[in-house]
Amino acid sequence: MTDVEAAARRFIADVWNARQEESAYELVAEECPGLGGTGPEATLAWHRERRAAFPDLRYKIVDVVAAGERVAVHWRAAGTHVGQFGPVPPTGQVVSYSGATFLRFDAAGRIVEVWSCNELFQLLQQLGVEMLPPAVVSGPGA
Numbered sequence: 001m002t003d004v005e006a007a008a009r010r011f012i013a014d015v016w017n018a019r020q021e022e023s024a025y026e027l028v029a030e031e032c033p034g035l036g037g038t039g040p041e042a043t044l045a046w047h048r049e050r051r052a053a054f055p056d057l058r059y060k061i062v063d064v065v066a067a068g069e070r071v072a073v074h075w076r077a078a079g080t081h082v083g084q085f086g087p088v089p090p091t092g093q094v095v096s097y098s099g100a101t102f103l104r105f106d107a108a109g110r111i112v113e114v115w116s117c118n119e120l121f122q123l124l125q126q127l128g129v130e131m132l133p134p135a136v137v138s139g140p141g142a
Contacts, residue, residue: 004105005066008073011103011111015047016059029110043114054079054095062098071103077118081127088127095126 007027014023024040034042035049050057057079065072078096081088099118106112124131 004069004071004103004109005064007105007109007111008064008066008071008103009061012059012061012073012075015043019047019051027111029106029108029112032110032112032114034114043111053083053085053090054081055083056080069105069107071105073101073103075099075101085127088124088129091127093127095123097123097126 010023011027014020015027021044024044028034028040028043030039032038032040032043034040035045036042037045057077059075059077061073061075063074076096076098078094081091081093081095083090097119099116101114101116103111104113121131
């Protein structure tokens, strides 16, 4: 079996940071879910979208835990918001946030599952997005 920790570190170094898209075709299995589909191209679509908003985005690995076919990566990211990010127009603001990404590998050492959680609210606050709780509707029929 492939060293899954080394493969996870390579995924972040090559695909996330160095934009070496060809590495995604080596590291990501065809059945791995991504943005709007599966496989390396769907994984790259998510990264291309994020890079359009933050072209200088860089990830630093804080910690890695690997066990069997699974790897958890705690990371920090920083970049400058110069492109559209969802509904948020470019602000020129430098942001820094952290998160964790969980990867599952197949027997051939290819990524078959990726899911991440990150400090999206912190990121949005740094971009100046005002977050209000939903309005409470009361009265008849509510």
